[in-house]
Amino acid sequence: MKNGKIIVIAAPSGCGKSTIIKALFDEENASELDLRFSISATTREPRPGEKEGVNYYFMTEEAFRDAIVEGGFLEYEEVYPGRFYGTLRNEVDRIIGEGHNVLLDIDVNGALGVKKIYGERALTIFVRPPSVDELRRRLEARGTETPDVIDQRIDRAEYELSRSPMFDRVVVNDELDEAVRQTRNLVDGFVSL
Ligand code: ADP
Ligand code: 5GP
Secondary structure (H helix, E strand, O other): OOOOOEEEEEOOOOOOHHHHHHHHHHOOOHHHHOEEEOOEEEOOOOOOOOOEOOOEEEOOHHHHHHHHHOOOEEEEEEEEOOEEEEEEHHHHHHHHHOOOEEEEEOOHHHHHHHHHHHHHHEEEEEEEOOOHHHHHHHHHHHOOOOHHHHHHHHHHHHHHHOOHHHOOEEEEOOOHHHHHHHHHHHHHHHHOO
């Protein structure tokens, strides 16, 4: 097994990507994957319970723009109007430099950008909801966004879903345990290559 692999998981917001990633890391045999989560930078506000340097590095837009100019990002996107998200080059280099595999939880465009940079060294996984109606129900049930923001996320989801064929693998998150099992198998197979 050779480490330094990059696993990129992308999905429209609300598809269950964070839930699947958390389950992957919480599994008993998670350490076998030797995976580390790459913490992104964002200009959005922290949600209740989110912590600086754990979920994200929370930045002002000014600091984010400075980091762009300094070449600090491997990729970045304005995922929603006025809300920037980016993968910090240092974060990924550090994890790979320490001999681990790295997991990126980023948006669809960012994922395809990372695949372009790393090619065969990266595995891109797209998580789909069973349907757009079910996606809306999950976003409403999560209760972390206002109705306006939910509408914005659904609009974007429709665009993102159209890009799923460009990913290496697609997992449908209908029954959670099954989606976690499939994701685990894909990651396991890739890091064992
Ligand atoms: P994302 O990280 O993709 O934005 P989350 O992991 O926050 O999405 O999931 C969105 C909501 O859907 C959460 O409330 C989560 O508990 C719920 N959820 C996730 N997977 C499933 C599933 N398979 N069936 C039903 N609800 C789910
Ligand atoms: P949220 O606000 O729900 O945490 O994230 C919104 C979207 O931004 C998700 O699709 C998430 O994967 C994506 N995202 C998080 N970090 C990054 C990043 O570093 N780069 C890109 N391109 N997208 C990101």
